[in-house]
Amino acid sequence: MRPFDFYAARDSSDAVALLAKHGPSVKVIAGGTDLLADLKFAPASHHPKVVVDISRADDLRGIRETDAGLRIGSLVTHTEIMESPIIRDLFPALVDAAHTIGAVQTRNLGTLGGNLVTAVPSVDSGPTLVALDAVVTIAGPDGRRQLPLAEFFVGPRKTALKPAELLVEITIPKENVGKPTHFLKFGLRKGQALALVNVAASFWVDWDSETFLNPRIALGAVAPKVIRAESAEKFLAGEEITTDAMAEAGRLASGDAKPISDMRASAQYRRDLIAVLTKRALEGAYELAQKKRKQS
């Protein structure tokens, strides 16, 4: 790697101060799984002068339920998500999504915040959180601000972060805590796979009418950023829960996506996958809803 200066931040405000002081040629390192892999083969023009390490900023850790909902610190690793009793109980889809990222080594290093700020279209943590209407909290020199995760993603590898800003936490709003959600990823192999398509489906069940309530379908790797399949969602809202409805939502979601053809797959194949995976993700979420209902 080419030379850079290194500063370790004590906490998030120290990190923001360091970013402001050393910008604009500055990068944040947390788990390092994306940053270092990038820097080793990136052209000199992309190389930062300064790297700020936030891996010791303990205020960015922790998973807890707050008045606002479930709060996940940006420094929480994928392994911590997989092992968290709260998340396992409330959002098994987040556990599944975390499990599909890299392998044990990279899941131990890689953080939720780090995964989201890469903003690659195939970001594995993205779809489930977007389907759950997650909100991100950003700290900057002028204080903190919040915005929906769906808006945090701006384009391929582009986020709404301004210079010297830091993603500090992700919140799943109270009304969606425990919302039945299912995540599916399709990659080119089973271990360490990159997504050809990611799908998360989430909805409440109106048990009186057996209909979809507040359905959300989020798709990854099939558009410049994580998107919601809005026509599929619109169709499902209030619709009776049947396999036909789920299949139809899959077809609609496929139309909502804007996939590209690249060396990993063609656009048409990605569209076909979305249809199948959306249907299956809806089935998975419904299964979970039924299971939860039986338990309660």
Place this chain on the structure above:
Amino acid sequence: MATDTKTKTTALVDAEQLLRVPSAAPLVPFPVDVQVPDAARQTPAVGQRATRPDCRLHGLGQTKYIDDMYLPGMLFAKIKRAGVASARIISVDTSEAEMTPGVMAVVTGKDIPCNSFGPSLKDQPVLADERVFYAGDGVAAVAAVTEQIAADAIEKIKVEYEELTPVLDPLESLKLETPGVHAPSANIYGHKIIKKGDIEKGFAASDHIFEASFRTQMVEHVPLEPHSSLAQWDANGRLTVHSTLGRITLGRADIARTLGIPMSRIRVVATVVGGNFGGKNEITTEPVIALLSKKTGRPVKCTFTRPEEFYASTTRHPLIMDYKTGVTKDGKILARKIRLVLDGGAYCSWSETTLGKACILSAGPYQIDNLVAEAFVVYTNKTMTGAMRGFGAPQVCFAYESHMDDMAKALNIDPLEFRLKNVLSEGSLSPTSQTLHSVVVRESLLQAAQRFGWKPKTAPEAEGAFA
């Protein structure tokens, strides 16, 4: 890494003291209680599940691969890659790289005393000097005090190219009107034909004739250990090269030839190689680092990055395979015609061997009295192909065994049964009319079928055929 100065100062004092104290940990843990496993103590030795002495060192992390060797004063070399698939080199300007602090020496293709090598055709340059034949060709090399300085310095080497249209499709390359990749040499640089029996008669006697075409892709060996070599000279003008080569005897001959020095002055040592699969049978950077070492009077090491391992080493030949087979209605193969086109990439390397093996093996382990198998290998401006585990056999096996199943299905014969009707047996004549001995295809089919629990599918129409 404390950020406030006070802690930092304290840490520094502490650290400096510690820097002077060598590690107390044993450099070589010595597992004295470990007994030699029983199998290695038994006689007779053959047939024993003896454990490997090297496995213990691997497991302890004590095996020294080339990249684990750090010699005092050692320099690190990096190769500048062409990045264009076909071009004439107009000029190579290394002046900026040479002036970079930490850079100790630079070499280009013009510095190589005899700039060609290869196991059969000597068509590969050590570093490209006049022409680039594929994007992974090296055009210059740098030795520097750190890997990063060497990597930065090769970026500063300016190469001017006259880009030429690359030939990428092997079928295109096969056509006579296609410009020669290595003009004036022809693109078809290898041809094999096997003729046995009378193929026309065989087809005429057949009840059914099946045709099919198959293609395979280019793949990499992916040894976990990237290619690495380390060169140093002594005051008697003797060169020692530690290398990941799987064939040191011939590697030494290639190094001697390209450098123009007697073999007696070269010592090639291979430690345990971290995976070969055919990909480490040829010299890569050895002559280059030898020259860099000679220029600097220091040991020089060059280890491929993972991307280099893909684009600067050999790969498996992609094949285009056309099959035509004549069979009787009860499933006896009477005649087979095969045409193979091998995409050889930029250089011959082990294409001769691959061509021969692919052609001979393409009939499959079957008794076929009337056979024509013809194979061509052509140049393209792609990554060179070479030796890889199986030398063309996995490709042709995919073709002949897919073909067999399709025929079995069409004939309504169980695939196992169909094979058993046609396999080679003791004393069979091979496609080259060699009398075969210790032939056990039948035994292996039956053993595998038994282990698997293979039963003929009980489709009503298939039953009769199997019985």
Place this chain on the structure above:
Amino acid sequence: MKRRGRGIACMWYPIGFTVAANPSAAVVKINEDGTATLLTGTVETGQGSLTILAQIVAQELGIATEDVHVVSADTDATPMDTGAIASRTTYVTGNAARLAAEKARLMMFDVAAPMLNVKPDQLEARDHRIYVKGYPQRNLHVGDVANHARMVMGQPPIGSGYFNPATVALDPETGQGKPFATYVYATQIAEVDVDDETGDVDVLRIVASHDCGTAINPMLVEGQVEGGISMGVGFALQEEILFDAKGRQMNPNLTNYIMPTSLDMPEIEVDIVDNYDPTGPFGAKGVGEPTCVSTAAAILNAIHDAVGVRIHSLPATAEKVHAAIKAKQAAEQKQLSAS
């Protein structure tokens, strides 16, 4: 829906180079205590070939594997070898090592014969001792003989040997001839699940039955087969170097060049076919390359069995399988509506 399929593929594969000379030479030194050192120019590239060679030398000398130390891969110290290529080490280098050991053993017999008051050809070596054939009570420890040879007779037992596979050049017009000294044979059977909606192929199980002549070390043979199959799985389903329109590689890294991880590998069951090749060292042939030859074919046949589609080009990616299933469904639909 997942659909189960099975596929069979058998193969043959030669040992050594195609016609071209590919000799190996070896030197065996018997130490004063009856242990031995083998000098070989071959390189250990992970197969365990040095252990195999030690076992061959030990067998010839009647000692145990651990009694043979192997010095390899140094052009200053070790004799010529064509190298770790063409599945030739066990057969070619193994034959050379056996011949070298045989010479050293015969020197030992020359020394032992007067000590036992018999002729050298009445002796045999086994279990660390040199025995008079038919009179097992009359024997000497191999170390005592070796020590006597060096310290008393002044004849340290050192043998050298070489081997080059017997071939006959191919006729350039007809390709007829004897290109290889010997061949091995094998069958693999794969069981797969194919997701008929996505084309995803899950290889569940591979049964492999391989011939290698005598298995000098069954554990190492199994290791070769298992590893070869992993290469075959990648070749069948995932691996491919991709080029852009200008002939540059697009995926020269392990992120986008998809080789099998532990999660992608099936359960593997290995059987070794009972066989003996009189031209090999103690009946052995070789096993390195053949292990990866029939895997892809078996998997592709299993895919065909599962979903009825024939994939004609490798790798059979999920996308390719999916496209073939779709095409088949469309064709069936057309046929249905036509009838």
Place this chain on the structure above:
Amino acid sequence: MVTVSMNVNGEKRTASVAPETTLLKLLRESFNLTGAKLGCDVGDCGACTVIVDGKLVNSCLMLAPQAEGREVLTIEGLATQDRLHPIQKVFEDKGSLQCGFCGPGVIMSAKALLDQNPNPSVQEIRDGLAGNLCRCTGYSKMIEAIQTIARERTA
């Protein structure tokens, strides 16, 4: 240059390195611990796997200063002066390693897995090794070895 100190295999070690030095490079070049290998340098192959503060990580993806003050366990820290670690012993007995280049990383992954889950299923073992690419073995004899150790430990 920055000075970094950490506990490596139970011993306090210190070095002065450039800040962009990875933990892998620090171990190999400053501490002469070459058991962890550089196979890809971007976290795909797992040959550089070590354990930091009890967690399995790719040492090529961690900067040396990030390891400041931490507990680092490398392959060299498993055996004692007179005893192989049980995983090393069983890997040898079963012939689990061939070329061996992935071996140190695989054994560290096996250790981390068994520390957390003394009796893993085959699927859990495969998941635990998925970050370690191996081209020689097909992983079969590694999985067999880990199962054997688990059986011995839980027996």
